Every structure is written in C-alpha cells, then in structure tokens.
Amino acid sequence: MAVLYDRVALIGLGLIAGSMALAMKRAGLAGVISGYARSAETRAIARELDLCEVHETATDAVRDADLVVLCVPVGAMDSVMAEIGPALKPGAVVSDVGSVKQAVIDAVAPHVPQNVHFIPAHPLAGTEHSGPRSGFAELFDNRWCVVVPMPDSDRAEVDRLIRLWQGMGSNVDEMDPAHHDLVLAVTSHTPHLIAYTMVGVADDLSRVTDSEVIKYSAAGFRDFTRIAASDPTMWRDVFLTNKDATLEILGRFTEELFALQRAIRTGDGDHLHAYFTRTRAIRRGIIEAGQDTDAPNFGRGPAAKG
Numbered sequence: 001m002a003v004l005y006d007r008v009a010l011i012g013l014g015l016i017a018g019s020m021a022l023a024m025k026r027a028g029l030a031g032v033i034s035g036y037a038r039s040a041e042t043r044a045i046a047r048e049l050d051l052c053e054v055h056e057t058a059t060d061a062v063r064d065a066d067l068v069v070l071c072v073p074v075g076a077m078d079s080v081m082a083e084i085g086p087a088l089k090p091g092a093v094v095s096d097v098g099s100v101k102q103a104v105i106d107a108v109a110p111h112v113p114q115n116v117h118f119i120p121a122h123p124l125a126g127t128e129h130s131g132p133r134s135g136f137a138e139l140f141d142n143r144w145c146v147v148v149p150m151p152d153s154d155r156a157e158v159d160r161l162i163r164l165w166q167g168m169g170s171n172v173d174e175m176d177p178a179h180h181d182l183v184l185a186v187t188s189h190t191p192h193l194i195a196y197t198m199v200g201v202a203d204d205l206s207r208v209t210d211s212e213v214i215k216y217s218a219a220g221f222r223d224f225t226r227i228a229a230s231d232p233t234m235w236r237d238v239f240l241t242n243k244d245a246t247l248e249i250l251g252r253f254t255e256e257l258f259a260l261q262r263a264i265r266t267g268d269g270d271h272l273h274a275y276f277t278r279t280r281a282i283r284r285g286i287i288e289a290g291q292d293t294d295a296p297n298f299g300r301g302p303a304a305k306g
C-alpha cells in the first residue's frame with residue numbers, strides 16, 4: 001500500500017500506539033513514525049522494540065508531523081494537546097484513539113491551532129494488557145474503528161484518516177460524538193463496570209475462599225476476570241468522562257436485573273427462559289458478523305459449567 005503520511009507522531013506509546021506503529025509498518029502507510037511517552041522507562045522499551053523514532057519531549061516528536069495521534073488516557077489529552085499545540089506544522093492533522101469522544105473533543109479542540117485539522121477517532125480493539133510490549137500488528141484486523149469528524153472537518157483529510165485505519169486492518173464507521181458515547185456505554189463501558197463489580201463481589205465473599213474462586217473460575221468467573229484486569233487509569237477516565245451515557249445504561253441494567261431477580265423469587269421460569277433465548281440470539285449475531293469465534297469456550301477447550 002502507498003505511504004499516506006510522510007511523518008506520523010504517536011503521543012503515548014502503550015498498547016494502542018505500539019499496535020498502530022506495527023500495523024502502519026506492516027502496510028507501509030507512514031514514511032517515518034516518531035513517538036513520545038511520559039516515562040523514561042516506556043521510552044527505553046519503545047527504543048528496544050524499535051517501534052519508532054523515540055523523542056525526549058512531545059514537542060520534538062510532533063515537529064514536522066503530518067499526522068499526530070494522541071494515544072494517552074482520556075484524562076491526559078487536555079494537557080498533552082496544550083503542550084504540543086504550538087509546535088504543530090500548519091496543515092497537520094491531529095487525531096486520537098480515546099475510548100470516549102465528547103470529553104476528548106471538549107479537552108482537545110480548544111488547543112488546536114486554526115491551521116491544524118482535528119479528526120477524533122476510536123479503534124474498537126484492545127486487550128487487557130498495557131504498555132508498548134503488549135502491542136501487535138494484527139490488533140485492528142477486522143475490528144471497527146469509529147471516526148468522529150468535527151462539523152468543519154476537511155473531507156479530504158477525513159478520507160485520508162479513514163484510509164489509514166483501513167490500511168491498518170480496520171473496518172471504519174463514522175458517528176457523531178454523543179452517539180459514539182452511547183453505543184460504547186452499551187457495548188464496552190457498562191460491561192466493564194459489571195465485570196469489575198462481579199470480580200469485586202467474589203473477592204469480598206468471605207464464605208468462598210480465594211483458592212476456591214481461582215480453582216473453579218472456568219465456570220464463568222474467569223471471563224469476568226479477564227475484563228476486570230484492564231488498565232485502572234484508562235477505565236477510571238472512561239467512567240469519569242462518559243458519565244451520562246454509562247449512568248443511563250446502568251439505570252436500565254438495574255431495572256432488568258430487578259426483573260430477573262423477581263422472576264427468580266417468584267419462580268417465573270417462562271420469563272427467565274424467554275430472556276436467555278433473546279440473549280443467546282445476540283451472541284449468534286456477533287459470531288455471524290465475524291466479531292468472535294464460534295469455537296466453544298472461545299476455542300480454549302471445554303469449560304467447566306454450572
């Protein structure tokens with residue numbers, strides 16, 4: 001594939017930036033990739049992995065870049081953008097990969113110079129691991145990336161950014177920020193909160209010893225623990241910044257939970273059966289859309305059940 005940007009700068013060098021660097025190299029999408037991470041330790045790892053040209057400051061990393069992608073936690077976008085704004089090349093594009101979109105726009109847009117394009121984006125791909133060592137070139141393959149153009153975004157630059165994400169393996173959709181934040185509250189943010197809660201509850205139960213929780217985890221609990229092992233800083237920022245949408249979905253979740261609780265108490269088997277039939281169909285839809293494996297227990301071999 002042809003080079004889309006002569007110089008791409010990645011600010012923050014964790015799972016997402018590391019995977020972007022590898023995916024861009026795989027397809028030859030960038031002439032030069034530069035980068036910056038806050039800690040000397042992360043910068044040293046990025047150099048050891050030869051991820052990109054690593055700089056000692058964010059302003060050095062973005063100098064002359066045609067595309068700058070902010071790959072830091074949502075709560076850090078404001079200060080990072082304030083720092084790099086004055087160093088950006090006229091005509092450059094600033095994008096980001098933050099998991100929440102309206103809050104990132106509110107934090108970043110005020111620091112974007114007049115002659116710089118700002119086009120937010122969010123790749124719906126990740127793992128529970130963090131840091132540059134956890135990155136891999138295939139992370140975005142056949143996953144969705146949501147691009148969130150601003151009302152005055154330059155169409156040619158939006159299309160170039162879309163081609164970059166497609167070149168890294170993604171399918172691309174466009175959404176407005178409020179819709180993105182609601183969709184992600186349903187598909188990602190609230191499920192993470194539920195997983196965090198379930199793992200916390202198991203940890204609190206004094207009648208179930210730690211060793212029993214671990215020994216019998218394949219009965220279902222194990223899948224919650226994978227999600228609940230996700231980065232605490234990232235997820236703190238998600239809930240602090242996507243507050244309204246997650247509270248709305250949590251409200252609905254609580255109502256449904258109470259309805260299921262009542263069905264259990266009153267012995268309403270029809271309600272439970274109808275509910276579980278509906279949810280099973282959703283799983284089938286995800287498999288048919290190619291977004292997960294059909295192999296039993298995610299292909300890990302037979303799981304303990306019940």
Ligand code: NAP
Binds near residue numbers: 016039
């Ligand atoms: P990560 O692996 O933890 O990497 C975060 C990077 O940001 C690190 O290089 C870190 O530097 C840097 N950083 C952290 N706080 C900073 C600060 N205050 N100022 C400057 N740099 C800072 O995180 P990630 O998973 O790549 O996530 C990055 C972004 O992608 C987040 O906005 C997240 O919402 C979004 N995202 C994540 C996923 C996912 O599943 N992980 C999926 C889609 C989108 P040090 O290492 O030096 O501390």
